[in-house]
Amino acid sequence: MSSSPSEIKIAAQLLKEGELVALPTETVYGLGADATNAEALHKLYRLKGRPQSHPVIVHLHSLEQVIDWAIELPDSFFILAEKFWPGPLTMIVKRASGVLEEVTGGQDTVGLRMPSHPIAIALLKEFGRGLAAPSANKFGRISPTTAYAVKEEFGSELKMVLDGGACDVGIESTIVDLSDPLFKPRILRPGMILPDDLFIAVQKRPEDKKDAGKKESATESVSPRVPGALPSHYAPATRTDLVPSHLLQKTIEQYADRKSLAVISFSPLSIEGLNASNLIVAEQEPFAYARSLYANLRALDRLKQSLIIVEEPPQTSEWSGIRDRLLRASSK
Ligand code: TXA
Ligand code: MG
Numbered sequence: 001m002s003s004s005p006s007e008i009k010i011a012a013q014l015l016k017e018g019e020l021v022a023l024p025t026e027t028v029y030g031l032g033a034d035a036t037n038a039e040a041l042h043k044l045y046r047l048k049g050r051p052q053s054h055p056v057i058v059h060l061h062s063l064e065q066v067i068d069w070a071i072e073l074p075d076s077f078f079i080l081a082e083k084f085w086p087g088p089l090t091m092i093v094k095r096a097s098g099v100l101e102e103v104t105g106g107q108d109t110v111g112l113r114m115p116s117h118p119i120a121i122a123l124l125k126e127f128g129r130g131l132a133a134p135s136a137n138k139f140g141r142i143s144p145t146t147a148y149a150v151k152e153e154f155g156s157e158l159k160m161v162l163d164g165g166a167c168d169v170g171i172e173s174t175i176v177d178l179s180d181p182l183f184k185p186r187i188l189r190p191g192m193i194l195p196d197d198l199f200i201a202v203q204k205r206p207e208d209k210k211d212a213g214k215k216e217s218a219t220e221s222v223s224p225r226v227p228g229a230l231p232s233h234y235a236p237a238t239r240t241d242l243v244p245s246h247l248l249q250k251t252i253e254q255y256a257d258r259k260s261l262a263v264i265s266f267s268p269l270s271i272e273g274l275n276a277s278n279l280i281v282a283e284q285e286p287f288a289y290a291r292s293l294y295a296n297l298r299a300l301d302r303l304k305q306s307l308i309i310v311e312e313p314p315q316t317s318e319w320s321g322i323r324d325r326l327l328r329a330s331s332k
Contacts, residue, residue: 002119002163002164002165003119003162003163003164005122007160007162008119008122008123008126008162009126010160011023011032011123011126011127011160011162012123012126012127012128014159014160015032015033015034015040015123015127015129015131016034016127018033018034018037018039018040018043019040019043019159019160020032020033020040020043020044020047020158020159021123021159021160021161021162022136022147022150022154022158022160022161022162023117023119023120023123023133023162023164024117024119024120024147024162024163024164024165024167025059025115025116025117025120025133025167026087026088026115026116026117026120026167026168026169027088027115027167027169027170027171027172027173027191028135028136028143028144028145028167028169028170028171028172028294029135029136029143029144029145029146029147029149029150029161029167030059030115030120030131030133030134030135030136031044031047031048031133031134031135031136031150031154031158032059032123032131032132032133033131033132033133034127034129034131034132035056035058035100035103035129035130035131035132036100036129036130038100038102040132041056041100041102041103041132042102044056044132044134045102047154047157047158048134048137048138048139049138049139050134050139051139052102052105053105053106054105055103055104055105055107055109055110055111056102056103056105056111056132056133056134057090057111057112057113057132057133057134057173058103058110058111058112058113058130058131058132059112059113059114059115059120059124059130059131059132059133060112060113060114060124060130060131061086061114061121061124061125062114063081063085063114065130066112067096068096068130069095069096069099069110069112069130070093070094070095070096070110070112071093071094071095071096071097072093072094072181073093073094073178074093074178074181076178076185076202077091077093077178079201079202080176080178080185080198080201080202081114083201084193084197084201085113085114085116086114086115086116086121087114087115087116087193088115088116088169088172088173088174088191088192088193089113089173089174089176089191089193089198090111090112090113090173090174090175090176090189091111091112091113091175091176091178092109092110092111092175092176092177092178092179092188093109093110093112093178093179094108094109094110094179095107095108095109095110096110103132108179109177109179111175113173117164117167117168118164119162119164120164123162135172136150136153136154136161137149137150137153138153138154140233140234140235141153141234141235142234142235142236142294142297142298142301142329143171143172143234143294144294144298145166145167145170145291145294145295146165146166146167146295147161147162147163147164149294149295149298152298166291166295167291168291169191169192169287169290169291170192170290170291170292170293170294170295171191171192171290171293171294171321171322171325172189172191173189173191173193174187174189174190174191174192174193174194174198174321175187175188175189175191176188176198184199184202185198185199185202189321189324190320190321190324191321192286192287192290192321194317194318194320194321195317195320196317233328233329234294234325234328234329235328235329235330235331236297236298236300236301236308236329237301238262238300238301238303238304238305238306238307238308239306239307239308240297240307240308240309240310240329240330241307241308241309241310241330242310242312242326242327242329242330243309243310243311243312244311244312245266245311245312248265248269248309248311249269249271251309252269252271252274252309253271255307257306258271258272258273258274258275259273259274259275259278260305260306260307261274261275261278261305261306261307261308261309262278262279262280262300262303262305262307262308262309263278263279263280263308263309263310263311264280264282264296264297264300264308264309264310264311265279265280265281265282265311266281266282266284266311266313267281268281278300278303278305280296280299280300282296282311286313286318286319286322289313289319289322290321290322293322293325293326297329310326310329310330312326313326
């Protein structure tokens with residue numbers, strides 16, 4: 001059930017009053033707060049249970065708003081904005097003066113994203129300011145991809161959750177760091193906008209001919225300020241193991257108490273003792289897999305089994321965002 005225009009108006013008003021509102025985006029649901037209101041941001045950190053030093057992404061509906069948030073924008077920013085915004089891409093750029101420390105985590109950069117979900121865009125237009133919106137989950141937990149999952153996270157602690165149905169992308173945006181003019185864009189968090197999509201777009205820049213011949217793949221480096229970079233993140237409460245395809249059958253057969261296992265595999269399994277209702281056969285195609293990943297993990301987590309076993313996806317670049325989330329979900 002999609003939220004109505006009048007609910008969006010109410011949500012924008014609540015945001016202006018410094019309240020928190022959850023909203024759908026095409027990636028995952030966000031927990032929105034006025035990014036110009038320090039009090040609202042403190043409330044956001046408290047509700048999420050997130051350490052204050054972690055920066056939040058500012059969501060915008062128009063390129064004209066960027067001037068309030070960022071300076072010294074490189075050409076690559078405009079190229080990528082033109083190609084991928086609105087959409088599941090966050091760009092880290094030099095922050096403008098006056099951007100709150102609560103937004104930047106005390107760094108000299110800011111993360112900007114223009115989401116494409118129609119309810120997110122409508123809310124951002126109605127609200128008019130930049131909206132801080134981390135994923136709408138308690139710190140360390142799986143991001144929600146439905147309004148129901150947001151309510152599961154926060155219950156009555158949260159006044160309003162706009163409902164925009166299930167998220168289309170299903171995992172968080174790709175984050176690319178453009179803040180260092182000496183370096184090529186660096187991927188801080190892989191997502192469903194793939195490394196090659198980004199580098200092909202940026203290398204097409206005409207004034208960058210000298211680099212056009214260089215074959216460069218994404219250097220996926222990790223900033224300590226990206227909480228997603230903590231080894232255990234996006235994690236179900238149930239212990240989760242990632243198992244290569246060729247070991248899947250053997251690994252499951254090792255368990256005496258197979259009834260207490262939950263499994264996500266790429267093809268149907270018939271192993272004696274496995275409880276069929278604890279099995280999910282996942283999509284073979286990466287975009288479809290990403291779309292249902294968190295809903296699948298949440299569904300299996302609710303079963304409160306002793307272990308979730310996930311068959312490892314291929315090691316190709318289309319799967320890089322998905323593999324990243326599964327590795328974090330499965331690390332202890
Ligand atoms: O798809 C998404 O990006 C979702 C939706 C709601 O837009 N949002 C999201 O926000 O995933 P969050 O806060 O859960 O994750 C944002 C990540 C964090 O790991 C944060 O540390 C990083 O972005 N980040 C934000 N600003 C940054 C900055 N200036 N430098 C480095 N990392 C930054
Ligand atoms: Mg998050």
